[in-house]
Amino acid sequence: MVVDQLREPLSDEELDRLFQAFADPTRRDIVRRVTVGEYSVSGLAALYAMSFAAVQKHVAVLERASLVSKEKRGREQIVRANHDGLQKVRRLLDEYEVIWRQRTERIADLLAETAAPPRGSMQPGTTNQHGRRQQHTNQQAGEQQN
Amino acid sequence: MVVDQLREPLSDEELDRLFQAFADPTRRDIVRRVTVGEYSVSGLAALYAMSFAAVQKHVAVLERASLVSKEKRGREQIVRANHDGLQKVRRLLDEYEVIWRQRTERIADLLAETAAPPRGSMQPGTTNQHGRRQQHTNQQAGEQQN
DNA sequence: CTATTCTACAACCAAATGGTTGTAGATCAG
DNA sequence: CTGATCTACAACCATTTGGTTGTAGAATAG
Structure with missing residues (x-):
């Protein structure tokens, strides 16, 4: 199936x-434009105050990010x-x-707990010392991801 | 009110x-971490295989983007x-x-129109020539935004 | 008081980014 | 066929980015 690499973990x-x-206004504009209509690369280039090659590079960036794709039609490349x-971005x-x-x-729960007398909760290690000052030093120095 | 610069147009x-x-894995990780707990800058720095100054810069980038804020507490800066x-990003x-x-x-409408015989629609300028090949050249050469 | 910790910031560096011009190959129009 | 158009790509350049080390001040710990 083509579907459901949308569910796979984002690298x-x-x-x-x-x-x-997405971190560039021209590219954001290109994405919007090609979502509503069809544009060739030079059709896009005509819209901005920069060279054809510059727009071509922007499209390439969008393509590598899989935000658009190109399809050859005659001598033009149609950007979609x-x-x-x-x-994927929205999912993250x-x-x-x-x-x-x-x-x-979690915060609401803590507040409710301290307001009402502690019932079933408050076993030794489950909640930290009355909200303030968590660990914040040296929890597993493993690398990050996502 | 403090609320509702969320509705203002994003520059x-x-x-x-x-x-x-968001375009950096370390920064994405920092955002996640400081969303669940409190960290000082050096508390964060301990988590990654890079210098304190590097992490400090990452936090600065996040702060300029208004994704986190710092609050001085004693000699440490708490990142939240x-x-x-x-x-804002989600809104865009x-x-x-x-x-x-x-x-x-729009596409579904067009398909329905061509499948069924043209009823109230199909006035001169409302729909374009059967789907293919839109304008795609020289519509207002005004700059982009957003 | 002294030593340590936490932070800020400057200076530097390599690589990436966003732009340019120029060249060259395909395809289309006349 | 010839000329114009569309695209790709290389080479170049200035600026930004993501990292480093080093220095210095403020707050805390002992």
Whole structure:
């Protein structure tokens, strides 16, 4: 099936390329344009105050990030938006949003706990010393990812 | 009110800084970490195989993008995640998603139109020549934004 | 008080980025 | 066929980026 490499774990390099691609106003504009209509590379180049080669490079960056793809038609290359790329970035940011919600929940729980008398919770190691000053030094020095 | 500069239009520079900030695995990891717990800058630095100054710079990038903020506590600087920044990026990508859905809708409409005999639609300028080959050259050479 | 820790910042460096011009091959129009 | 258009790509350049080391000040620990 073609579907469902959208569910696969996003690699660091993939995410680097995606965010990097979005980190430029011309490229963001290109993505918007080719999502609503079809453009050749020179059709795009006509829109911006820069050389054809510069726009060509921007399209190449978007293509490596899998945000657009090109299709040859006669002597022109038609640039099309690629939905997968967009969805991948959105998926990652959704994960960050989930982390936020979990954190908010956790804080609400702590507040409820200290407001009401401690019931089933408050076993030795489950919650830290009344909210302030977590570990914040030397938890596993393993590298990061994602 | 403090609320609702979230509804204001995102500036190009703001978006550049946000996406750029996300375009690095170490910085993405820092954002995740400081969303779940509190870290000083040196607490963060202990996690990665790079110098303190390097991590300090990463935090500075995140701070300029308003993805985190620092608060001085004693001799350490506590780094905290900033929800606004995340929401801004998500908002922009949601806009892109909307464009996609509109496009999909539009295509579905066109298909329905050509399948069924033309009813109330098909006035002179409303739809283009049976789908293929749009303008794609020289529509207003105005600069881009967003 | 003294030593240590945490931070900030400058100076430097290599590599990546975003732009340019120029050259050359394909394809299309007349 | 000839000329114009569209594309690809190389070479070059200035600036930014992501890292380093080193120095110095402020706050804490003993």
